[in-house]
Amino acid sequence: MRITVESTGVGTVRHSADGEIVCSYTADHRPPQVMVGVHNDSDRPLWCVLLDLTDSHASSVGLYDGDFVGAGHTGRARRGQPVWLYLPPGRAVVPGAFTRDWLKVIVAETELNTAPFVLDPWSPGVPSAARTGGAPGTAAGGLLRLTAPPGGRDAGGPPRGPGRWGTAQVRVRTEVP
DSSP: OOEEEEEEEEEEEEOOOOEEEEEETTTOOOOOOOEEEEEEOSSSSSEEEEEEEESSSSSEEEEEEEEOOOTTTHHHHHHHGGGEEEOOOSEEEEEEEOEEEEEEEEEEOOOOOOOOBBBBOTTSSOOOOOOOSTTTTTTOOOOOOOOOOOOSSSSSSOOOOOEEEEEEEEEEEEEEH
């Protein structure tokens, strides 16, 4: 499994010497737009979720919120629409300003509950118990569990275990040149 970040022509994308993907605002301060792909290089379909982990310690699944990607195929963030990379609210769009995101894909042979991966930004001085998670309108409860799917005695194949899983990650820096 691998993640790619490609320019759409709005802003620039380059790779730094340490492997970071650097996406720059345009000269007239428009945010960069990129296409993000989740590539399944394996020989079987895998269930994928793409996490956006921010430098404010937030986590979201809004780019690719969980679906199967066929063997040898690519899933596209935002269903093939460009991903706009912005500085967070409160950070002025001035030369030298930047933010970091870590795009992490989690893959598994069976579906995972994505609710535990949705976390609001963490603010110093705010008790951790006040930090909420979960997508709006969904039950945020439930722990991340890698267990066999629940099942009864329905006809079918042999009982399945939780399956294998793995991750891949890229680091993205959004900057104002």
